[in-house]
Amino acid sequence: MKPRQLFLSILFAALPLIAHAEDLLLTNGDILDVRRGVILPAQDILIRDGIIAAIGPHDSLPTTGDESIVDIAGATLLPGLADAHVHLTVRPTHLGLNELEVSTPRATIAGVTAARNTLLAGFTTVRNLGAPGFSDIAVRDAINEGDIAGPRILAAGIAIGITGGHCDNNLLPYEYGYVGGGVADGPWAVREKVRENVKFGADVIKFCGTGGVLSKGTAIGAQQFTLEEMQAIVDEAHLLGVKAAVHAHGAAGINTALTAGVDSVEHASLIDDRGIALAKKSGAFLTMDIYVSDYILAEGAAGGVSEESLAKERSVGRAQREHFRNAVRRGARIAFGTDAGVYPHGLNARQFAYMVEWGMTPIDAIRAATLNNAELFGLSDRIGEIAVGKAADIIAVDQNPLTDIRALEDVDFVMKDGKVYLNKLHGQETR
Numbered sequence: 001m002k003p004r005q006l007f008l009s010i011l012f013a014a015l016p017l018i019a020h021a022e023d024l025l026l027t028n029g030d031i032l033d034v035r036r037g038v039i040l041p042a043q044d045i046l047i048r049d050g051i052i053a054a055i056g057p058h059d060s061l062p063t064t065g066d067e068s069i070v071d072i073a074g075a076t077l078l079p080g081l082a083d084a085h086v087h088l089t090v091r092p093t094h095l096g097l098n099e100l101e102v103s104t105p106r107a108t109i110a111g112v113t114a115a116r117n118t119l120l121a122g123f124t125t126v127r128n129l130g131a132p133g134f135s136d137i138a139v140r141d142a143i144n145e146g147d148i149a150g151p152r153i154l155a156a157g158i159a160i161g162i163t164g165g166h167c168d169n170n171l172l173p174y175e176y177g178y179v180g181g182g183v184a185d186g187p188w189a190v191r192e193k194v195r196e197n198v199k200f201g202a203d204v205i206k207f208c209g210t211g212g213v214l215s216k217g218t219a220i221g222a223q224q225f226t227l228e229e230m231q232a233i234v235d236e237a238h239l240l241g242v243k244a245a246v247h248a249h250g251a252a253g254i255n256t257a258l259t260a261g262v263d264s265v266e267h268a269s270l271i272d273d274r275g276i277a278l279a280k281k282s283g284a285f286l287t288m289d290i291y292v293s294d295y296i297l298a299e300g301a302a303g304g305v306s307e308e309s310l311a312k313e314r315s316v317g318r319a320q321r322e323h324f325r326n327a328v329r330r331g332a333r334i335a336f337g338t339d340a341g342v343y344p345h346g347l348n349a350r351q352f353a354y355m356v357e358w359g360m361t362p363i364d365a366i367r368a369a370t371l372n373n374a375e376l377f378g379l380s381d382r383i384g385e386i387a388v389g390k391a392a393d394i395i396a397v398d399q400n401p402l403t404d405i406r407a408l409e410d411v412d413f414v415m416k417d418g419k420v421y422l423n424k425l426h427g428q429e430t431r
């Protein structure tokens, strides 16, 4: 056999071995049990084929000796975090008029970097709620096919909205003839948009139920879509087996969307007590992005945000935090979602400290990003906690996040599906 042939035959013989994640033993870490809210000290975790196979006190697990050992002693382990509201293919420098210069291919490539930064920040699953030209579907598929590193993605494709609404784009005058890709008016037209999104690979449907901060000429408080249209969107999504998320700031849009049966309300900035009651009754989650306001007001102008949008942000930022506190106090179900993309990807965890400052306990803020998001994503059987049978999505920090929630802003170890993407612990330096 020629050397080249020999090399190839050895290579192909080895392929099945490297095709699946190797078996690993994480040793001597302190596990945060997010369900019970307690830390279990000095635990080992055995991982086979990317799944958590066993958990137990240090040196107690039945191993074969073939596992690679990863020393995580002294670190606090958490399940991989999830963010219910990101825009991976949007950058904070691509806002306002700047957006007009960004092609869909360029946005998609921005998404490659964003996906990596998000994963390395400890976020192993995200919902991407709206993307130009289905760029999110391409990023998701590239991750799933192993081309690039990134979180598990539930992608919404193109967000659906009324003519001239927050999910349209009103920057260009009439003679340019531009209409946003998700624009539809009327119950049958919106059903068609839901079907189109699902046809091109959407895992979840996003629509705009009120005006927004970052769009031109829309009022935050104004409802967009009638009840009939919202019911058509939600019904069609559910018929096709996907959930529906509504962008809504004002109370009228929030309450109408909840009446229509949405699965989550994004922003929920001005939610009133009726809206909180409706959400509690239906089980819908509120995804209140209460960090991003600080970033928009400090850095937005440099990224293209217009004075009109900055004025809207000034009117809603603090009010949203007060409504968040009220929603928490009244026992609404809270999902962790940030609107990353409007601010840099990878800084998602900054929102935890705001959630704690505005009335949540640290463990409940962590639950919002783990157990609650797992439920909202329909993935409770696979993600959301460190438990036998679940995907080995595990992160580590060097401080106890129950006593210092900001520990989550600096993650030392990231594993997704049993593969290590970051390990700064004990000089092991995997990256």
Ligand code: ARG
Pocket (backbone or CB within 6 Å): 211, 212, 213, 214, 215, 267, 269, 289, 290, 292, 293, 313, 316, 317, 320, 339, 342
């Ligand atoms: N994408 C959202 C919008 O344009 C951002 C809102 C951010 N502000 C806030 N206070 N959450 O409406």
